[in-house]
Amino acid sequence: MNRNHVPGGPPLPAERLFPGLPPPCISLPGCPLLACPVPAGFPSPAADFVEERLSLDEHLIEHRAATFFVRVAGDSMTGFGIHDGDLLVVDRASDPADRSVVIAVVDGAFTVKQLCRIPDGALLRSNAPGHGDILVGPDQELTVWGVVRWSIHAV
Amino acid sequence: MTIALIDGNNFYVSCERVFNPRLEGRPVVVLSNNDGCVVARSAEVKALGIKIGTPWFQLRDLARQHGIVAQSSNYALYADMSNRLMAVLGQFSPDQELYSIDECFLGLAGFGHRDLVNYGQAMRRRVRQWLGLPVCVGIAATKTLAKLANHCAKKNLAGADGVCDFGRIDAAELSRLFSAIAVGEIWGVGSRLSRQLAERGIASVEALRQADARILRREFSVVLERTLAELNGISCVTLDEAAPNRQQIISSRSFGSYVHALEPLQEAVASYIAIAAEKLRSRGLLAGMVQVTIRTNPHQADSPQYQRGLTIPLSQASDDTLRLTRAALWGLKRIYRPGFAYQKAGVALLNLSVAGTPQLDLFAQARDNTRLMQTMDRINGIWGRGTLRSAAEGVQQEWRMRRERISPGYTTCWAGLPVARAG
Numbered sequence: 001m002n003r004n005h006v007p008g009g010p011p012l013p014a015e016r017l018f019p020g021l022p023p024p025c026i027s028l029p030g031c032p033l034l035a036c037p038v039p040a041g042f043p044s045p046a047a048d049f050v051e052e053r054l055s056l057d058e059h060l061i062e063h064r065a066a067t068f069f070v071r072v073a074g075d076s077m078t079g080f081g082i083h084d085g086d087l088l089v090v091d092r093a094s095d096p097a098d099r100s101v102v103i104a105v106v107d108g109a110f111t112v113k114q115l116c117r118i119p120d121g122a123l124l125r126s127n128a129p130g131h132g133d134i135l136v137g138p139d140q141e142l143t144v145w146g147v148v149r150w151s152i153h154a155v
Numbered sequence: 156m157t158i159a160l161i162d163g164n165n166f167y168v169s170c171e172r173v174f175n176p177r178l179e180g181r182p183v184v185v186l187s188n189n190d191g192c193v194v195a196r197s198a199e200v201k202a203l204g205i206k207i208g209t210p211w212f213q214l215r216d217l218a219r220q221h222g223i224v225a226q227s228s229n230y231a232l233y234a235d236m237s238n239r240l241m242a243v244l245g246q247f248s249p250d251q252e253l254y255s256i257d258e259c260f261l262g263l264a265g266f267g268h269r270d271l272v273n274y275g276q277a278m279r280r281r282v283r284q285w286l287g288l289p290v291c292v293g294i295a296a297t298k299t300l301a302k303l304a305n306h307c308a309k310k311n312l313a314g315a316d317g318v319c320d321f322g323r324i325d326a327a328e329l330s331r332l333f334s335a336i337a338v339g340e341i342w343g344v345g346s347r348l349s350r351q352l353a354e355r356g357i358a359s360v361e362a363l364r365q366a367d368a369r370i371l372r373r374e375f376s377v378v379l380e381r382t383l384a385e386l387n388g389i390s391c392v393t394l395d396e397a398a399p400n401r402q403q404i405i406s407s408r409s410f411g412s413y414v415h416a417l418e419p420l421q422e423a424v425a426s427y428i429a430i431a432a433e434k435l436r437s438r439g440l441l442a443g444m445v446q447v448t449i450r451t452n453p454h455q456a457d458s459p460q461y462q463r464g465l466t467i468p469l470s471q472a473s474d475d476t477l478r479l480t481r482a483a484l485w486g487l488k489r490i491y492r493p494g495f496a497y498q499k500a501g502v503a504l505l506n507l508s509v510a511g512t513p514q515l516d517l518f519a520q521a522r523d524n525t526r527l528m529q530t531m532d533r534i535n536g537i538w539g540r541g542t543l544r545s546a547a548e549g550v551q552q553e554w555r556m557r558r559e560r561i562s563p564g565y566t567t568c569w570a571g572l573p574v575a576r577a578g
Contacts, residue, residue, distance in 0.1 A: 065242040066285035068566060074577035082577060093285050103575050108177040110575040131578070143176070145287070 060150050066093035068146065070103055070110065077101070077112055079127030086153045088112065090146035105143040106134060112148060156390045157264055157271065157294065157322065160301040161244055161278060163257030164289040164309065164317075167195035170236045171226050173287035174565040174573050182223040186211050186560065187508045194228065227561040230443045230468035230506060235566045236286065237466045243285050247278050250453050253446065253464040255403055256505050257290075260298060262453065275318035294320040298392050299385035302342040303360065307332070333361035343382055348375070360386065404440075406431040407448070407501020414497045420449060421484055427502045428483050432476040435504055441472035443506030445479055447486040452498035463490035468567075472508055479504065 061067045072086040080101055082088070088103070096102050098117045103110050104124055113124035113134065122142055124134040136142045163169060167185040172178045182199035186192065191211040193200075203221060205214065211225055218225065237256045245251045250262030263271060275292035282290050293305025300321055306312070308319035313332055321329060338358055339349035355374075357363050364386040372380040381391050406427035414420055424447055435442055450462035465486040473479060483502050563571030 063285065065239040069572050071572040071574045072577050073574050076577040084577070087572075088575065092287070105176045108179075110176070110573055112575040112577050126577070145176075 060089050060152075061091075062149070063091055063093035066146075067091050067149075070112075070146075070148075072112060072151070076126035076128050076131035077114075080114065080151070082112060082148075082151045083153050086151045088148050089150040089152065091149050092146040094147050094149075096144045096147050101148040103145040103148060105145055110145060115144065156296050157262075157266065158296070158298055158301045158390075159248075159261045159263055159271075159275065159278075160254075160293045160298070160305045161259055161261065161282075161290050162293075162305050162309070163240065164291060165195055165197050166237075166257035166288070167226075167228065167233055168197045169288050170233050171229070171562055173236070174232075175562065178224060182221055183226065184211075184214075184223060185226050185228055187228060225560050227559065228443065228506065229562050229564070231564050231567040232562065233506075234444050234466040234468035236288065239286055240282060240288060240290075241464060243282055244278060246281075247274070249460055251462060252450075253448050253503075255503070256444065256446070256466060260301065263294065272314070272318055272320050272323060275320065276316065279317055289317070291317045292319070294318070294322065296322070296388040297385040297390040299342050299382055300388065303336070303340065303386075306336075306340055312336070330361050330364075333364060334359050336360045338363050341382060341386070343378065348379070351375070402505070402507060403446075404431045404434050404442075404504040404507070405501060406434075406503075407499065409499045410497070413452070414500075415493070415495070417488070417491050417493070420487060420491060420497060420500055423500045424483050424487050424502055425480050427500065428480045429476055431502055431504050432474060432479050435507070436474045439510050440507045441474050441510045442469065442479060442504035443472045443508065444468050444504075445482040445486065446503040446505055447483045447490070447501070448503075449487070449490060449497055449500045451495050455496075455498075459495060461492055461495045463492075465490050466505065472506070474510060 068090050070088040070090050072082055072084060072088060075084050077083075082101070090103055096115050098115070100115050101112065102115045103112055104115070105111070106124070111124065111134075114127060116123040116125055121138045121140065122136045124136065124142075126133060168178075168183045171183065171185065178197075180199070181197070182203065183197040184193045184200050184205070185195040187194045193205060193207055193209045193211065193214070196205060196207065199221075200223060203217065203223075205217070214223065214225075217223065233256060240257065241251070241253055241259055244259055244261060248261040248263060248266075250264070252260040252262075254260060263274070266274065271294050275294055278292055279290055282288050291305055291308040293301045293303065293308050295301040295304045304314070304319040304321045308314045308317050312335070313319045313321075313324060324332065336359060337349065338344055338352050338360055339346060341360060341363065344352070344363075352358070352363065352375075357366055363383060366383060368380050368383055371383055384391050408423075408427070410423070414423070428445075432442075444466050446464060446466045448462070448464035451458065451460050453460060453462075467482045467486045469478065469482055487500075563573075565571055565573050
């Protein structure tokens, strides 16, 4: 270790971070870092530096802090491509729209259903033969836990 | 200066409730996994008069009578939810300082044109929707006052709907409010100090606020004099000087000059851990989580700003410097971004519990023997973690028994995901 660079010592020169590159410029927290300045109008070859392998997380998750994974148990949603044992990507940050597939709390348990708003409350719909819907009346409280964004299963 | 302090309500219990809606409305306690004491209570449990620290075995009868649900501490869950909480709150201000697992300060300077009560409500709404967690927001001119405003919001003494902004309360009303709050509620005024103050006739927040600064300095301390200034709206407490939270050990410092690279930050963090771990051991405690924070200089407005903190749960509570260092450095690597002039780094040891179990002292003499630790690490590196370990870590079975009421790793373990019925 270089004893010159203990806390309180002189700041490290930028060249040590990226040998051979211009000094790093800045990114916003949470955004990918550009390791070199990007001059307007002229693509720098060094910009290749930031290209990383594709990330499924990036593709599947819009709101990192608000996204949770939930496991499916049952066959009532196969019509939506949601099967027993599937992994659901659930986003709590987006507001459920009419006909969103959601995780709702029914009798204290998580249930995956399609939310259909009706004039007098809501209908939690299944989508598979032999499975019924749940009617939520105007005086019943409906807790939508999150909106299902993706269902992941092995083929 | 305008500062907000946001604090989770019954944080551990609330984390459990997010993934187990059946716990909603029921009395719930979370136990320390070490010795079975209550470390968190739901509002229903507080209403029963059960105190923090009560051993679970003393509560058995009461628990049966009231249907109290006890959960073991799920460090991994709380740490993940804490990191999510801080990320969501960080959206509300570029100036965020983590203070504990469920608390942070947000600098709101320059937000004066906004309705800060509404802004506080927006924070509450977002945290509630995104994470399912209830929080309270205190807003005031100094950190000490923001803590107090948060207390008022939580206890419903002032403000409304979990948000209290002292800036909205006129002077006469504020002094009435402060007269009704015991001096011991002030940040950093512990029970011993509040007794000493009461003996001098300073029993309420208002009485301290009106006290003579010179006398406080002479008879108590400079720290109390600063608290007095803070109570009067003069900001002078930085987090370094802030009163230590009894539930955590903080070690942090501003650097003499800016640090840019990872390596010196690692050295700094490792040395802070060493200091904190020593304190931990001297108090006979174990830490369940490690928090690491780094930031640039927020007062250098023209240079790019970055601050980030991460809480890392340990697989098992520990007082081992190497173990804690490893966790902290792992976290540092995750939050470090090149290209910034870092002014400060800090670590906090959280989730402290008493190292109550008898420890086999095979390695006690060698605790500071780095070569032994390195040899252990090498062996473990080759043969897998835990191959060789200190007897003080306890045996697996005993540890498992002590966490028999633990909830699944809802967000940290594939086998523990919440299940949604499709039936």
